[in-house]
Amino acid sequence: MTQPLLRNFTCPKCQCSRDFYVDVLATVHVSETAPCLAADYFADGDFTCVCLSCDYEGKVFEFTKAGEVQS
Numbered sequence: 001m002t003q004p005l006l007r008n009f010t011c012p013k014c015q016c017s018r019d020f021y022v023d024v025l026a027t028v029h030v031s032e033t034a035p036c037l038a039a040d041y042f043a044d045g046d047f048t049c050v051c052l053s054c055d056y057e058g059k060v061f062e063f064t065k066a067g068e069v070q071s
């Protein structure tokens with residue numbers, strides 16, 4: 001269902017390839033101490049991604065698609 005997509009991001013608007021906010025799906029271990037990541041996190045293609053350079057907000061697949069075109 002999900003796959004690691006947290007690399008090769010490129011903003012389709014400003015072509016920036018760094019500085020993004022990405023919604024992810026993660027498993028967190030909650031116990032008596034502070035919660036911590038229990039496994040890798042994943043981003044699905046239709047999760048939200050925001051470019052911090054130009055404030056463009058879109059879906060993850062838009063950002064990864066732009067990266068494929070550019071490479």
Ligand SMILES: [Zn+2]
Nearest residue numbers: 011014051054
């Ligand atoms: Zn941008």
